[in-house]
Amino acid sequence: MEVFSKFGRLKGQWLQWSVTVKLVVVNVAIFLILRILAIVGGLSGNPSLLEASLGAVELPGSWTLLVRAPWTLLTYMFVQFDVTHLLFNMIWLYWFGTIFTAFNLSWRLLPIYIYGGIAGALVFLLTAGGGGCLIGSSAAISAIVAATAMIIPNYSVQLLLIGNVKLKWIAIVTIGIDVLFVSSGGSNLGGHIAHLGGALMGVVYALALRRGIDLAWPLKRVIEAFRALINRPRRAPKAATTSTEAPSQATIDAILDKIRRSGYTSLTPAERATLFSAGSKNSPPK
Secondary structure: OOOHHHHHHHHHHHHOHHHHHHHHHHHHHHHHHEEEEHHHHHHHHHHHHHHHHHHHHEEEEOHHHHHHHHOHHHHHHOOOOHHHHHHHHHHHHHHHHHHHOOOOOOHHHHHHHHHHHHHHHHHHHHHHOOOOOOOOOHHHHHHHHHHHHHHOOOOOOEOOOOEEEHHHHHHHHHHHHHHHHHHHHOOOHHHHHHHHHHHHHHHHHHHHOOOOOHHHHHHHHHHHHHHHHHHHOOOOOOOOOOOOOOOOOOHHHHHHHHHHOOHHOOOOOOHHHEEEEEEEEHOOOO
C-alpha cells in the first residue's frame, strides 16, 4: 500500500510540473537509465550493454536502417551522450522553454520540440550519406530557441559578464556558430546540420503563427487521442441480470402451501425472492 501511495504522490507532482520541467525530467531520467545500464554492463562483464542500448534509441544515418527502427525518429531526441551534453542542453531547454511558455500557450512547447527534432533528423538523414548516427535534444531545442526569438525578438535577458541581451541576438549567434561549423567541416558535422534543421523548423513555426496558422495543433490532437487511449476507463463488469418473467401460478401455490405447512421461515432465499417478485408484479399501481 505504501508503494501505491508514493506512486500516487509522484503522479500528482508530475501533473503539477510545467511542460518545460517535464521535458527536462524525461531527458535526465533516460540519461540516468543509460548510465545505470553502463554500470551494470561493466560489473557483469558485458560492456557492450550500453552500446546495445544506445543502438536501440539513436537515429541511424541510413534510410534503410531507419525503416527497420522507425521509433528512433522520436527516441533519439531524448537521449544525451555524456554529462556535459546533458547539462548544456537542459540549461537551454529550461531557459528558453520557460520564456516561450511565459509568452505563449504552454501546450505548444511539446509539438515544437518534436517538430524540431524530426526536422533535424530529416536534414541529418539527407546529408549523412548513409553513415553515422544522431542522438541528443539539440535540434529540438534549436527549434524552441528560434521560435522564441521570432515571437519575442526584443525580449532581453541578463547574461553573466555581458548584461542585457535581446533574444534575437542570442538566436543569431547560436545559429551562426552552427553555420560556421558546417561550412568549415568541423567535428560533429552531422549534429550541427541537425541543429540548423531544428532552427529552420522553429522559424517556419513562428512565421506560420504570425499568419494565424498553428502548426502545433495537429500534433496536439494526436497527443490527446493517445492520452485518452491510455487513460480510457475500464468497462464495468455487467451486473447480473435477473429474469423478469413472472413465476407461474403453480410455483406460487407450492410456496404458499409450504408456508401453511411449515411457516414462512422454512422458505429458501430463492423461494422468498420468487414470492416477493410475484407480489411486486401483482400489486396495483400507486
